[in-house]
Amino acid sequence: MFLLKYCYRNISHSFAPSTMAQPTKKNIAILGSTGSIGKQALDIVRANLDKLQVEVLSAENNADLLIQQAIEFSPNAVVIGNEEKYQFVKDALFKHDIKVYAGADALVQVVQMESIHMVLAAIVGFAGLRSTLAAIEAGKQIALANKETLVVAGALVTEAAKAKGVNIYPVDSEHSAIFQCLAGEFHNKIEKIILTASGGPFRGKDKKFLETVKKETALKHPNWSMGNKITIDSATLMNKGLEIIEAAWLFALKPEQIEVIVHPQSIIHSMVQFEDGSIKAQMGLPDMKLPIQYALFYPLRVHSSFPRFDFAAYPSLTFEKPDYTAFPSIQLAFDAMKKGGNMACILNAANEVAVHAFLRDEVGFTDIPTVVKKCMEQGTFIEKPTLADHLESDKETRVKAIEFCKKNVSA
Ligand code: NDP
Ligand code: MG
Secondary structure (H helix, E strand, C coil): CHHHHHHHHCCCCCCCCCCCCCCCCEEEEEECCCCHHHHHHHHHHHHCCCCEEEEEEEECCCHHHHHHHHHHHCCCEEEECCHHHHHHHHHHHHHHCCEEEECHHHHHHHCCCCCCCEEEECCCCHHHHHHHHHHHHCCCEEEECCHHHHHHHHHHHHHHHHHHCCCEEECCHHHHHHHHHCCCCCCCCEEEEEEEECCCCCCCCCHHHHCCCCHHHHCCCCCCCCCHHHHHHHHHCHHHHHHHHHHHHHHCCCHHHEEEEECCCCCEEEEEEECCCCEEEEECCCCCHHHHHHHHHCCCCCCCCCCCCCHHHCCCCCCECCCCCCCCHHHHHHHHHHHCCCHHHHHHHHHHHHHHHHHCCCCCCCHHHHHHHHHHHHCCCCCCCCHHHHHHHHHHHHHHHHHHHHCCCCC
16 A cells, blocks of 8 residues: 555654644645646635745746736745746746746756645646656655646656655545545555546436537536546546546555446545445545645644535435446546556547647547547557656657547547
């Protein structure tokens, strides 16, 4: 049980429990601070200024919001991914004594700053891989939202974390739920985990209906407000596919130990079944602030003013099997996980390309898993990929996926 081993045995508590000496502030870098997770993390910082200090903020394009955040939270440094916006950000932050860097390489450098205790990896997609790995290599604790990092390079990332004694705290709500269910269970064997899925906006719809779906409806998630990419992943159920792979790496599980159940109310965030048959579940209203806060403050639970769950308002919590025919993405993820090597990297790259093509109205909704499947069938398989292999495999797959998106993929 990789993650627990390091969380329970090896953890260096940044906060003393409340009965002990005055806690020191935890210095955090928030990568992807202008996104859905990043903004919610800053809400948590705003409510806990005595416990958290922002050291680094980063954005790709949204320079205006990055500047606004930097002026409010006074980080040591900010990184703007788009180098064309460097001068604009630099000029705006000049008199605030905040260092400004630009580009993907700068992100990799900045996470190594000595003053950083924890990195919240909240960049979306493959783009988050290098900075997360660099932070691990530099010995920083990781609060991981960027699930694609583990999907693409789970073996490299977990090996590096093990070697550096780094803890990876899950931010993804399902994985945080499992992590919370495992508290105090270090010596007990997991029989299986049960990942819950809302089913997305098209639960119960058949393939024929899905062929007509447009981005406007796909972007309306019934329970969660998230960035565009993960919202489309939730509609295709690829998000659950990515989460299966993420869970396998975080909790050292075999594919047959992972089950998915559709739970439309999104109140039970996931469950663990132990070998005595007992099941533990973690519950709460669907609000990402809770798992973000749990990861930032682990092992403490800090008071929050988040809305509380009212059982009477939810007289029935329901469960059903996913429809694997209409939504083939979960099976594709299981296939990638079983194949191993760089197959999940191929799956991820193809999915990112197809989702962006769908968001530009270039392919249909059901073309997304078709592009992924074709790329998995035709990609160059590497059994033990290095980081360089992953970068190359991602590049190669994107070229292929773009070709499939341009052609009639369903043909
Ligand atoms: P968003 O799209 O809302 O935000 C993404 C962030 O990453 C933004 O700050 C964006 O900057 C930045 N970014 C985008 N592309 C790049 C790039 N190429 N290089 C560097 N930075 C980049 O995403 P979310 O916050 O929704 O998701 C972030 C991650 O968390 C994803 O991996 C997602 O799967 C995961 N996650 C999200 C959940 C949610 O509720 N949102 C729940 C569970 C997991 P800019 O604003 O300038 O574009
Ligand atoms: Mg999730």
